[in-house]
Amino acid sequence: MIKWLSKICGSIESLVFPPTCIICGQLQSEGRSFLCNLCFREIIFLRQIRKCEICSLPITEEEVQCQDCRQLNPKFDKLISIFLYDGIGAEIMKFIKFNGKYLLIHNFIEDIKEILSQYEFDTIVPIPSHIRKFISRGYNPSYSIATLISKLYSKPIVYALEKVKEKPSQLELSIEERLRNPSDAFKLSKKAKDTVAGKIILLVDDIATTGATLSSCANILKNEGGCKKVIAFSLARTPHIK
Numbered sequence: 715m716i717k718w719l720s721k722i723c724g725s726i727e728s729l730v731f732p733p734t735c736i737i738c739g740q741l742q743s744e745g746r747s748f749l750c751n752l753c754f755r756e757i758i759f760l761r762q763i764r765k766c767e768i769c770s771l772p773i774t775e776e777e778v779q780c781q782d783c784r785q786l787n788p789k790f791d792k793l794i795s796i797f798l799y800d801g802i803g804a805e806i807m808k809f810i811k812f813n814g815k816y817l818l819i820h821n822f823i824e825d826i827k828e829i830l831s832q833y834e835f836d837t838i839v840p841i842p843s844h845i846r847k848f849i850s851r852g853y854n855p856s857y858s859i860a861t862l863i864s865k866l867y868s869k870p871i872v873y874a875l876e877k878v879k880e881k882p883s884q885l886e887l888s889i890e891e892r893l894r895n896p897s898d899a900f901k902l903s904k905k906a907k908d909t910v911a912g913k914i915i916l917l918v919d920d921i922a923t924t925g926a927t928l929s930s931c932a933n934i935l936k937n938e939g940g941c942k943k944v945i946a947f948s949l950a951r952t953p954h955i956k
């Protein structure tokens with residue numbers, strides 16, 4: 715009875731206040747969360763462009779790997795991302811990260827399924843936020859993405875990492891600061907060690923900026939946690955270092 719009533723109320727509500735696109739204010743397209751089809755089509759998906767074979771950074775025709783991967787040798791085995799943190803892709807991520815609109819993630823279920831079905835993994839580990847940030851924001855976008863993937867693939871989430879130092883957001887820093895920034899910010903959670911050893915990990919973040927956070931966490935998971943392999947995943951990827 716309660717279910718039935720809430721359905722009726724929901725239908726009346728959407729008639730009076732039809733759901734609109736969070737970006738342009740037009741009517742939201744059916745089957746999408748907070749987005750219209752026009753805005754969705756403006757997103758630059760990484761499957762459409764030439765990218766680094768390791769970290770998914772857009773590259774030139776002559777390159778196979780980006781300059782960062784050639785010089786910095788990231789500790790993850792692969793970094794997969796869905797779309798570029800640029801234009802509407804960046805707007806969407808700001809709504810997810812700072813406005814609690816994490817249901818926007820549901821617009822990318824098919825893309826996530828398509829790419830992740832190409833990889834084997836045992837366990838999902840999300841990148842944590844500092845406890846103070848988690849409390850002030852009320853949620854962690856990486857946890858929301860990890861939960862969605864966990865449901866899609868029936869794989870467990872292990873909170874194997876802890877953020878021990880609060881650092882400025884990668885998006886606010888220069889390239890040198892970004893690369894230096896995450897090195898001592900994370901540690902392996904003691905109780906997680908036995909659950910990740912020997913496993914193939916899907917390490918999940920919301921945005922990969924330089925990939926330095928993911929590389930640093932992959933290093934901890936492999937060296938201290940004894941993980942076999944770390945595949946990094948982020949919903950968005952910054953196109954270049956500004």
Ligand SMILES: [Zn+2]
Pocket residue numbers: 735736737738739740749750751752753754
């Ligand atoms: Zn729109």
Ligand SMILES: [Zn+2]
Pocket residue numbers: 766767768769770771779780781782783784
């Ligand atoms: Zn690369």
